[in-house]
Amino acid sequence: MELESLCLHAGYTPENGEPRVVPIAQSTTFKYASTAEVAKLFDLDEAGFFYTRLGNPTVDAVEQKIAALEGGVGALCTSSGQAASMLAVLNLAQSGDHIVSASSIYGGTFNLFAVTLKKLGIEVTFVDQRAPDSELEKAFRPNTRAVFGETLTNPSLDVLDIERFAHLAHKHGLPLIVDNTFATPVLCRPFAFGADIIVHSTTKYMDGHALQVGGVIVDSGNFDWASGKFPEFTEPDVSYHGLVYTRAFGKAAYIVKARVQLMRDMGCCQSPQGAFYINQGLETLPLRMERHCRNAEAVARYLSGHAKVESVNYPSLPGNPGKALADKYLPKGCSGVVSFSLKGGREAGARFIDSLNMISLQVHVADIRTCVLHPASSTHRQLSDEQLHDAGITPGMVRLSVGLEHSDDILKDLEAALEKA
Ligand code: PLP
Numbered sequence: 001m002e003l004e005s006l007c008l009h010a011g012y013t014p015e016n017g018e019p020r021v022v023p024i025a026q027s028t029t030f031k032y033a034s035t036a037e038v039a040k041l042f043d044l045d046e047a048g049f050f051y052t053r054l055g056n057p058t059v060d061a062v063e064q065k066i067a068a069l070e071g072g073v074g075a076l077c078t079s080s081g082q083a084a085s086m087l088a089v090l091n092l093a094q095s096g097d098h099i100v101s102a103s104s105i106y107g108g109t110f111n112l113f114a115v116t117l118k119k120l121g122i123e124v125t126f127v128d129q130r131a132p133d134s135e136l137e138k139a140f141r142p143n144t145r146a147v148f149g150e151t152l153t154n155p156s157l158d159v160l161d162i163e164r165f166a167h168l169a170h171k172h173g174l175p176l177i178v179d180n181t182f183a184t185p186v187l188c189r190p191f192a193f194g195a196d197i198i199v200h201s202t203t204k205y206m207d208g209h210a211l212q213v214g215g216v217i218v219d220s221g222n223f224d225w226a227s228g229k230f231p232e233f234t235e236p237d238v239s240y241h242g243l244v245y246t247r248a249f250g251k252a253a254y255i256v257k258a259r260v261q262l263m264r265d266m267g268c269c270q271s272p273q274g275a276f277y278i279n280q281g282l283e284t285l286p287l288r289m290e291r292h293c294r295n296a297e298a299v300a301r302y303l304s305g306h307a308k309v310e311s312v313n314y315p316s317l318p319g320n321p322g323k324a325l326a327d328k329y330l331p332k333g334c335s336g337v338v339s340f341s342l343k344g345g346r347e348a349g350a351r352f353i354d355s356l357n358m359i360s361l362q363v364h365v366a367d368i369r370t371c372v373l374h375p376a377s378s379t380h381r382q383l384s385d386e387q388l389h390d391a392g393i394t395p396g397m398v399r400l401s402v403g404l405e406h407s408d409d410i411l412k413d414l415e416a417a418l419e420k421a
Helices: 003-009 035-042 057-070 081-090 107-119 133-137 162-171 245-266 272-283 285-304 323-329 345-355 385-390 407-420
Strands: 074-078 098-102 123-127 144-150 176-179 197-201 215-219 309-313 337-342 371-373 397-401
Touching: 003 057, 003 272, 003 285, 057 074, 057 215, 057 272, 074 081, 074 245, 081 107, 081 144, 081 176, 081 197, 081 215, 081 245, 098 107, 107 123, 107 144, 133 162, 144 162, 162 176, 215 245, 272 285, 285 309, 285 337, 285 407, 337 345, 345 397, 345 407
Parallel strands: 098 123, 098 144, 144 176, 176 197
Antiparallel strands: 074 215, 197 215, 309 337, 337 397, 371 397
């Protein structure tokens, strides 16, 4: 099936007389007839639902759908995008290990990597994703365990050269983890370019209606975990009577371990109700992404011709430094997010945001309603000026998340606010 059809049909096929819509299995637990059957589930000898932290029919349907959309062997929904990034890394790195990450990533992921992972003994080296290979090579160490980047960075909207990063990672025997939140599988499918693991904040376009907070990890099934660099996959897990993940689960070793070991122990699971909302969003994702892109392009063109606007960043705009990468990785469009700076700097940015009428100021992005945010004073507030610069953010940058209203209404609101800025 094509992506549009997978969005509607993957993950759930009702039998005769069953609900047409994925039902919400609002139950923490599942009934069994014998202790022997439950023991088999706990030993991972048989697959089945027994406790919602580890698996639930509604969540499972969404996981299967997202795995199909990204072209992976399996997926694991989490309670937030942050939880997805955390588990994706902890599933392959432990104290004493090291990660290489692009510096222009979402501020929350930056904090997770720079502060919290450091406390757990995992060090992260941040690199400029536009640097040449010779420069990037310097970041790798013998204890490096993965490379991380965002397809379309939040909020600077740089396009990751996924193929180049995958090649670099693989040269060192490492997987590439890509956060595909802004692009969604509708605009880019990173596995086709060599990425090994994908994470998403499903809070964003996948849901799209601002109804739930969630995340997902998707496994391509392509990475060889048995190279010797990842003993956790090839040595017995004492918490499962000596189970060896690569032997027992083959191509799905990574995603099964994330679920049965880390989700079991850390518990940051998605709820059945939350999964239901994500599924609702996924059903219309291709339609919405098309309109988000069309509206954002109109807004980017309008802003780049405005006298008060210093610069506009939307990768597909002619002359944008990311245009060639956008043409390669995001030929259908670059999402609904546009960032721009006003000539009047931080104060003008604040006046502009405060003068908007229909467009609302909110800590969110990738919503059906157009919204706006000032990253330097909100999502990226904890970053120093130097870190802000490395993340591609100027103090006056405004991040606009263009929604699905009529483009004339969006442009009218922008024009009136720019007059007052
Ligand atoms: N990744 C990206 C690109 C994001 O924009 C965000 C949140 O804005 C996250 C991850 C974290 O997701 P969540 O807010 O669902 O924890």
